[in-house]
Amino acid sequence: MSLTKRILIAMLAGLVLGIVFNLLLGIESLPAPLRGLIENVLVMGLFDTVGQIFIASLKLLVVPLVFVSLVLGTASLGSNKRMGVMAGKTIALYMVTTCVAISLALIAASIIKPGVGMDLATASNFMGSDAPSLKQVIINMFPTNPVTAMAEGNMLQIIVFSLLMGLALSQISEAGKNAYSMFESMDAVIMRMVLILMNLAPYGIFALLTKLFTTLGYGALADLGKYVFTLALVLVLHLLLVYCGLIKFVCKLNPIKFLSNVRPAMLFAFSTASSSATLPVTLRTAEKRLGVDNSVASFVLPLGATINMDGTAIMQGVATAFIAQAYGIDLTFTDYIMVILTATLASVGTAGVPGVGLIMLSMVLTQVGLPVEGVALIIGVDRLLDMLRTSVNVAGDSMVATLIGKSEGMFDNDIFEETSDTQV
Numbered sequence: 001m002s003l004t005k006r007i008l009i010a011m012l013a014g015l016v017l018g019i020v021f022n023l024l025l026g027i028e029s030l031p032a033p034l035r036g037l038i039e040n041v042l043v044m045g046l047f048d049t050v051g052q053i054f055i056a057s058l059k060l061l062v063v064p065l066v067f068v069s070l071v072l073g074t075a076s077l078g079s080n081k082r083m084g085v086m087a088g089k090t091i092a093l094y095m096v097t098t099c100v101a102i103s104l105a106l107i108a109a110s111i112i113k114p115g116v117g118m119d120l121a122t123a124s125n126f127m128g129s130d131a132p133s134l135k136q137v138i139i140n141m142f143p144t145n146p147v148t149a150m151a152e153g154n155m156l157q158i159i160v161f162s163l164l165m166g167l168a169l170s171q172i173s174e175a176g177k178n179a180y181s182m183f184e185s186m187d188a189v190i191m192r193m194v195l196i197l198m199n200l201a202p203y204g205i206f207a208l209l210t211k212l213f214t215t216l217g218y219g220a221l222a223d224l225g226k227y228v229f230t231l232a233l234v235l236v237l238h239l240l241l242v243y244c245g246l247i248k249f250v251c252k253l254n255p256i257k258f259l260s261n262v263r264p265a266m267l268f269a270f271s272t273a274s275s276s277a278t279l280p281v282t283l284r285t286a287e288k289r290l291g292v293d294n295s296v297a298s299f300v301l302p303l304g305a306t307i308n309m310d311g312t313a314i315m316q317g318v319a320t321a322f323i324a325q326a327y328g329i330d331l332t333f334t335d336y337i338m339v340i341l342t343a344t345l346a347s348v349g350t351a352g353v354p355g356v357g358l359i360m361l362s363m364v365l366t367q368v369g370l371p372v373e374g375v376a377l378i379i380g381v382d383r384l385l386d387m388l389r390t391s392v393n394v395a396g397d398s399m400v401a402t403l404i405g406k407s408e409g410m411f412d413n414d415i416f417e418e419t420s421d422t423q424v
């Protein structure tokens, strides 16, 4: 059976079992031993342990993978003048698609009006937290110590360091030959580790989702039905219109094939709610299923997992409009522009880990003078929506990688066309 199928079955099984456990635990008269077995032994014991080990193993690969493959990618591009152009195009595309994403979100939220008539009673106990300033985000990109950057998993700093190292390596051709082949072997080893982990993933995903759906509260889902619907709608629209549109009209590739090829990365993103933890899988998917050259993928994807979060930006757009409507505050045109700008920056500053998008939302709210306590209104359903938006975040990164690869002539059409589901 193909890996994608096994992952899908694991997800479905985890979802069903989680919901069954959740319903069982909701029964007051459930015998104590059975409750103990489900709650302590299975969910918080076995499943939580397996799930956490799975996430840890994914994260384990991120830093070495990004470092090795980015050094290698930059070095093999050599003193290619296209590097600067490629970087410029990548960042521009990331920013533009994010702006489009928030605009779509704001338009949909002002038509559907999910926040009108909300009960504000729950909104008083959220304490806003500090989001970093733009200046700080920029300064923080530059490492003072590569080891610290790697120890802390600071992706932007690792990217800067690896780019420099790769560039230097490309300039000392003969003397750097040994170092280059060492990076090449390391890359093969780490890619193999990713493959081993991907083959074990169905178990990890099953455990993660069972635990999550057992502990999730579903009450909020019905109350916030309109918010959830608007957000999910915009996420799907963005995926189908913007991503598939660019793939079809700019890359001249089949969008259905693109979605099918990118599926493993999206499923991992959904299960982990973390673009950063999904990165090893995104990289592998881009190279082995989408046909993007390593030198492009290894630059575009780690950067994307850190600064490009269209799904998160969509959530922030819908949530801002929702909170404004709930509080009966009218947003002006200038406010809308402000939301687009700050949410774009917020998505740059958002780390690719679960739930951070919600913290950054307080920065957007403050910017347009909305009450930060409004975040409490949507916190109950955020975990579930985080999974959806992270899938879109990762699909966006993969789309840009494909587009850049294609436009720079570093793309293998045969891999893209011939990918079958057994190939990961």
Ligand code: ASP
Residues within 6 Å of the ligand: 273, 274, 275, 276, 309, 311, 312, 350, 351, 352, 353, 354, 355, 356, 357, 358, 386, 389, 390, 393
């Ligand atoms: N979980 C998201 C990601 O990793 C970030 C967020 O929106 O909270 O891409």
